[in-house]
Amino acid sequence: MSESNAPAISNPVEYIQHHLQNLSIGGQPEALVDFSVFFVDIFLVTVALAGVFAFVAYKVGQSLDPDKPTGMQNILEMIVEFVNQQVKDIFPSADQWVGPLAITIFVMVILMNAMDIIPVDLLPSLIAGIASIFGADPHHVYFKVVPTTNLDTTFALALMVFLLIMYYNIKSKGFAGYLMVFLTHPFAAETPWVKVILAPANIMMTIIEELAKPISMGLRLFGNMFAGELLFLLIALLGVGWAMPGQIVLGSVWAIFHIMVVLLQAYIFMLLTIIFLGIASQSSEDH
Amino acid sequence: MNVTATLFGQLIVFTVLIWFIKQYLWEPVITALEDRKTRVAEGLAAAEEGHKFEEQAQKQVEEELGAAKNQSAELIAQAQKRASEIVEKAKADATEEANRIKSAGEAELTMERSRATEELRSQVATLAISGAEKILGKEIDSNVHAKALAELAAKI
Numbered sequence: 001m002s003e004s005n006a007p008a009i010s011n012p013v014e015y016i017q018h019h020l021q022n023l024s025i026g027g028q029p030e031a032l033v034d035f036s037v038f039f040v041d042i043f044l045v046t047v048a049l050a051g052v053f054a055f056v057a058y059k060v061g062q063s064l065d066p067d068k069p070t071g072m073q074n075i076l077e078m079i080v081e082f083v084n085q086q087v088k089d090i091f092p093s094a095d096q097w098v099g100p101l102a103i104t105i106f107v108m109v110i111l112m113n114a115m116d117i118i119p120v121d122l123l124p125s126l127i128a129g130i131a132s133i134f135g136a137d138p139h140h141v142y143f144k145v146v147p148t149t150n151l152d153t154t155f156a157l158a159l160m161v162f163l164l165i166m167y168y169n170i171k172s173k174g175f176a177g178y179l180m181v182f183l184t185h186p187f188a189a190e191t192p193w194v195k196v197i198l199a200p201a202n203i204m205m206t207i208i209e210e211l212a213k214p215i216s217m218g219l220r221l222f223g224n225m226f227a228g229e230l231l232f233l234l235i236a237l238l239g240v241g242w243a244m245p246g247q248i249v250l251g252s253v254w255a256i257f258h259i260m261v262v263l264l265q266a267y268i269f270m271l272l273t274i275i276f277l278g279i280a281s282q283s284s285e286d287h
Numbered sequence: 288m289n290v291t292a293t294l295f296g297q298l299i300v301f302t303v304l305i306w307f308i309k310q311y312l313w314e315p316v317i318t319a320l321e322d323r324k325t326r327v328a329e330g331l332a333a334a335e336e337g338h339k340f341e342e343q344a345q346k347q348v349e350e351e352l353g354a355a356k357n358q359s360a361e362l363i364a365q366a367q368k369r370a371s372e373i374v375e376k377a378k379a380d381a382t383e384e385a386n387r388i389k390s391a392g393e394a395e396l397t398m399e400r401s402r403a404t405e406e407l408r409s410q411v412a413t414l415a416i417s418g419a420e421k422i423l424g425k426e427i428d429s430n431v432h433a434k435a436l437a438e439l440a441a442k443i
Contacts, residue, residue: 029289037291046297050304057312064319066326080316099317100309104301147297151290156297226288 016233019120021142022150023127041127042147049111049147079103086271091278098277101164102270105157109266112147113225116262117255120145120232148225148265151218158218161273165213168280177283182206213276217269224265228258408440415439 021028023041060073069077083103087094123145128138147153169178185206187198231254238247416436 024291026292029291031289033290035292037289037293038296039291039293043293043296043300046300050300054304054307054311057308061311061315064315066319066323076312077316077320080313081320084317084320096314097305097309100305100313103313104305104308108301108304150293151288152293153297155290156294156301159294160298160301 012237015237016230018139018142019124019233020144022144023142039144039150039152041143041145042150042153045115045145046108046112046147046153049115050108053107053111079107083270087274090271090274091281093281094274094278098274101160101277102274105273106266106270109148109157109221109269110262112153113262113265115146116149116225116228116232116258118145119251120229120236146225146229148221149229151222154218154222154225155214157221157269158214161217161276162210162214165210165276165280168277172281172283213272217272221265221269224261228254228261232258412436412440 022039024037024039026037029037056072057076060076064073080099080103083106084099087099087102091098124141124143127143128141131141132138144150166178169181173181182203183199184195185202186209187202187205189195189198232251235247235250235254238244238250240247416432
């Protein structure tokens with residue numbers, strides 16, 4: 001680790017920039033939205049974590065012991081019960097998909113966030129080492145471990161929720177009813193001509209409101225995790241020399257604190273998903 | 288810090304995962320939890336029922352025990368009453384018998400006495416007559432002096 005660190009530490013900016021680069025197909029993105037680029041690293045990590053979760057879930061789900069729950073079954077039962085309780089409390093009329101959606105978001109965000117706890121240089125160095133065996137220049141092998149420090153991941157989740165919000169809105173209010181929400185919300189009026197006057201403002205406000213939901217969700221998770229990752233990188237800048245005890249102490253403290261951030265962000269994301277879907281499922285009379 | 292095609296990859300991963308989790312974790316676990324809940328509730332209800340049943344049985348036992356006690360006490364009282372009755376009756380019978388025997392004895396005694404008196408009287412009368420005959424030297428006609436003799440005998 002020190003070998004690959006040594007030149008990077010001497011140039012902190014390069015070290016951090018190196019860590020913020022993705023292993024990608026199609027080069028690095030040119031614009032804010034560039035669909036010609038595909039980040040292999042975060043996708044692979046996400047797939048691996050999803051695979052682990054799916055595998056464990058499958059194993060537990062196939063061998064459920066109703067009388068004597070042990071080990072993993074206890075943990076998963078606890079999580080399922082917890083999520084189910086949240087869904088029941090916030091969104092009582094939820095259909096059968098809200099629970100699985102919420103638990104998948106909750107567990108996956110925890111798992112993806114938890115990749116932040118792994119020492120920042122461990123996996124990238126490992127990948128660089130493996131790549132160098134195959135003749136690649138280790139300094140040009142990029143690997144970003146934490147999927148949630150990437151906008152793609154957080155916006156994928158948020159976009160999913162956004163699409164479901166629209167789906168549940170149309171399902172509960174009908175397409176016309178959903179459009180009426182844009183015209184009559186948040187400023188309601190009794191007389192027709194006031195309604196007409198308020199309509200443009202309502203349309204603007206509701207569009208902003210609806211868009212703000214997924215964007216704030218995606219950015220909140222991304223911002224928290226990105227900041228956490230960046231702090232780990234800054235702490236890692238202390239290197240392996242005389243400042244190493246400082247790195248160990250600071251890194252430990254921040255990692256311990258970060259456990260809370262990891263869980264809290266996952267909880268918030270899950271909770272907001274349920275709340276937004278619950279609001280979307282209210283019939284138009286409730287508004 | 289860009290949005291790229293990875294977004295769609297992630298979307299597909301999450302969508303598939305949600306379906307998978309629903310199929311293989313959520314539904315079995317929810318079913319198992321519901322199942323357990325029902326069974327626990329059933330078990331508790333059964334325990335409650337058993338408890339109630341036991342209470343009822345206890346009550347019944349107490350009731351029957353009380354009834355038996357009452358009955359036995361009654362029986363004992365009856366027996367005691369009967370025993371005292373028998374004793375009383377025996378006592379009364381004995382007293383009566385004793386009285387009867389006593390009165391019979393008394394009557395016999397009286398009769399005996401009066402008979403003896405009568406005999407004595409007649410003997411006295413006879414004696415008196417014979418005595419008087421001897422004294423007077425002549426026969427006293429008992430028929431003539433019967434009245435005087437009877438008076439004499441009565442005086443004795």
